[in-house]
Amino acid sequence: MPDLIEIDRLSKRFGAFTAVDDVSFRVAKGEVLGFLGPNGAGKSTTMKMLAGFVTPSSGTARICGEDVVDNPVAAKRHLGYLPEGAPTYPEMTVEAFLAFTARLRGYRGSEMRDRVAHAMGLTTLEGVRLQPIETLSKGFKRRVGLAQSLLHDPPVLVLDEPTDGLDPNQKHEVRRLIKQMAPEKAIIISTHLLEEVSAICTRAIIIARGTVLADATPAELAHRGPSLDAVFRDLTMPKEKA
Incomplete structure (x- = not known):
């Protein structure tokens, strides 16, 4: 390998x-x-x-x-990187933050939406996708950080x-x-x-x-x-x- x-x-x-x-x-x-x-x-x-x-x-x-x-x-x-603390924009919803991250990675339209949906599915975030990140527990915030690291399948x-x-x-x-x-x-x-x-x-x-x-x-x-x-x-x- x-x-x-x-x-x-x-x-x-x-x-x-x-x-x-x-x-x-x-x-x-x-x-x-x-x-x-x-x-x-x-x-x-x-x-x-x-x-x-x-x-x-x-x-x-x-x-x-x-x-x-x-x-x-x-x-x-x-590279997909999950840093210590995984900084996010706390006022954004989970879905909006992941969409923002996907756009930074160069994705647009249906591909962006597919990437976000797939990352949320992998990290079991669908149930909180419309919640502001600041309202989430520490564990869910960690999973949002993990999801952003997986968006582009690195x-x-x-x-x-x-x-x-x-x-x-x-x-x-x-x-x-x-x-x-x-x-x-x-x-x-x-x-x-x-x-x-x-x-x-x-x-x-x-x-x-x-x-x-x-x-x-x-x-x-x-x-x-x-x-x-x-x-x-x-x-x-x-x-x-x-």
Whole structure:
């Protein structure tokens, strides 16, 4: 399978603080990569650099062969991005917001309406399509953010905490959707939830303090200790000095 995501020696420094330090990995079509780490590990910063929202201090990131710095528009055509917080226009209805996003993507007329309807169907938003976004629960707002990332059926998805705020049934539906889409896409899920990785990911990267500490399948990580939770604690807790 071809590598649709390529990250090579990516770093980001904010003054004297290094948020991401020399990170490299690739994600092929058909892979669901869990990007796992505690809060402040550098997950969201890495995702923002890949999505073109933050400029790297060094290194490169490519989506479907397009460099996100040198060819940002071309790279973003291949990308569906669900950022942390998923900003929307709260006074707009769900349907109006998705239609607005579709127009930004270049869709018009019946194709725009079909794209919006399909995205709402995938994320089970038809029942709230005429509600202002500001009146929705956190879980429904998250699903609106997910819907906008799927409108143009991109080959690459970068999802930052996609099930944040969802109830157990909603989590199950989103995970089922990700599994359904996985064979035709390269997907990165940034999360601090170990259950997310075990449930839907084919591979996991553990990052802490801006550095990649492990890159393996969830099963391989689990074999390193009595549970994936124990592996996670062992890899992310500071080591005692000898």
